[in-house]
Amino acid sequence: MTIEQVGIVGAGQMGNGIAHVFALAGYDVLLNDISQESLDKGIAVITKNLARQVSRDKISQEDMDAALGRVSTTLTLADLGQTDLVIEAATEREAVKNAIFEDLLPHLKPTTILTSNTSSISITRLASRTDRPEKFMGFHFMNPVPIMQLVELIRGIATDEPTYKALVEVVERLGKTSASAEDFPAFIVNRILMPMINEAVYTLYEGVGSVKSIDESMKLGANHPMGPLELADFIGLDTCLAIMNVLHDGLADTKYRPCPLLTKYVEAGWLGRKTKRGFYDYRGETPVPTR
Ligand SMILES: CC(=O)CC(=O)SCCNC(=O)CCNC(=O)[C@H](O)C(C)(C)COP(=O)(O)OP(=O)(O)OC[C@H]1O[C@@H](n2cnc3c(N)ncnc32)[C@H](O)[C@@H]1OP(=O)(O)O
Numbered sequence: 001m002t003i004e005q006v007g008i009v010g011a012g013q014m015g016n017g018i019a020h021v022f023a024l025a026g027y028d029v030l031l032n033d034i035s036q037e038s039l040d041k042g043i044a045v046i047t048k049n050l051a052r053q054v055s056r057d058k059i060s061q062e063d064m065d066a067a068l069g070r071v072s073t074t075l076t077l078a079d080l081g082q083t084d085l086v087i088e089a090a091t092e093r094e095a096v097k098n099a100i101f102e103d104l105l106p107h108l109k110p111t112t113i114l115t116s117n118t119s120s121i122s123i124t125r126l127a128s129r130t131d132r133p134e135k136f137m138g139f140h141f142m143n144p145v146p147i148m149q150l151v152e153l154i155r156g157i158a159t160d161e162p163t164y165k166a167l168v169e170v171v172e173r174l175g176k177t178s179a180s181a182e183d184f185p186a187f188i189v190n191r192i193l194m195p196m197i198n199e200a201v202y203t204l205y206e207g208v209g210s211v212k213s214i215d216e217s218m219k220l221g222a223n224h225p226m227g228p229l230e231l232a233d234f235i236g237l238d239t240c241l242a243i244m245n246v247l248h249d250g251l252a253d254t255k256y257r258p259c260p261l262l263t264k265y266v267e268a269g270w271l272g273r274k275t276k277r278g279f280y281d282y283r284g285e286t287p288v289p290t291r
């Protein structure tokens with residue numbers, strides 16, 4: 001089937017990044033969130049990131065204007081009913097995602113492909129709560145979406161071949177690369193990345209190193225572009241904890257036990273960059289370690 005109109009649920013860092021790359025690739029995008037403030041913020045971030053690409057000669061001013069012209073916003077989920085592809089990119093909580101699908105389904109065309117950008121939650125289980133498990137897939141973009149090359153494609157137990165092929169083609173049109181992952185907790189990237197981040201938090205918790213020494217060690221000693229704690233703040237500590245809980249519950253192995261210090265930061269509402277405090281404090285000019 002031809003995909004031209006794309007609906008995105010959630011205008012946070014992933015939703016706005018996904019809207020950005022689809023609009024640049026020529027798709028019409030309808031972005032939904034629960035508050036006007038989140039939608040306005042999403043559009044502001046897309047505008048800033050497109051402008052950065054113009055200033056670095058990655059795209060032209062005309063490309064930017066055309067992309068912005070292709071993004072509309074709505075507070076009404078039902079408005080996504082006529083789109084050909086829906087990408088759910090709301091908060092990493094299964095109940096939130098199920099409620100979105102329940103509200104959305106009565107309005108969707110029968111042919112619409114339904115996807116989730118979930119970082120960890122079972123695609124088969126999410127799909128089983130919908131009227132179209134064969135047209136449901138995990139569509140996992142990486143952060144920051146305009147820069148990262150990979151998109152993980154996760155088939156649920158019932159996903160059909162035309163749906164999978166349609167998403168492979170979409171990824172090609174976006175100029176990105178897809179990797180297929182089987183539907184097990186946290187798929188490939190987060191199955192490997194998140195235990196490393198959790199281990200970095202244990203390293204901090206047990207006093208082996210400070211925030212600064214842990215991040216510097218992994219940047220200078222392992223050539224990672226960001227230290228693990230800086231990356232955790234970038235991803236969002238609530239999302240990191242949610243992924244660890246899915247690994248721990250889904251694989252029933254104590255090696256995935258979330259570090260109590262990670263839980264403490266989330267309980268404090270120190271979620272990283274998005275709340276201006278996490279393993280670093282971002283309220284001043286330069287980030288200051290909080291430990
Ligand atoms: C949790 C999940 O479910 C899955 C995940 O996404 S896990 C997270 C995966 N992501 C990562 O691991 C990111 C690791 N970090 C990095 O790769 C780099 O630090 C980074 C690309 C984010 C920034 O790189 P940097 O060298 O420090 O900064 P900088 O030179 O300013 O930027 C590099 C490029 O990224 C762009 N960029 C930086 N931050 C950006 C942002 N927040 N949004 C969009 N673009 C951004 C810049 O414009 C620049 O683009 P060009 O190369 O096209 O000119």
Ligand SMILES: NC(=O)C1=CN([C@@H]2O[C@H](COP(=O)(O)OP(=O)(O)OC[C@H]3O[C@@H](n4cnc5c(N)ncnc54)[C@H](OP(=O)(O)O)[C@@H]3O)[C@@H](O)[C@H]2O)C=CC1
Nearest residue numbers: 010011012013014033034038089090091092118119143235
């Ligand atoms: N952060 C990352 O690095 C990555 C995250 N992901 C996944 O992408 C998804 C989104 O994560 P991310 O963008 O980081 O999270 P954010 O917290 O930045 O954004 C989530 C957005 O969803 C909104 N939202 C919450 N409930 C609803 C709803 N019922 N309807 C519409 N919008 C809603 C939130 O609104 P409000 O703020 O008002 O609550 C917020 O704007 C998650 O599933 C996450 O696991 C995937 C890859 C990487």
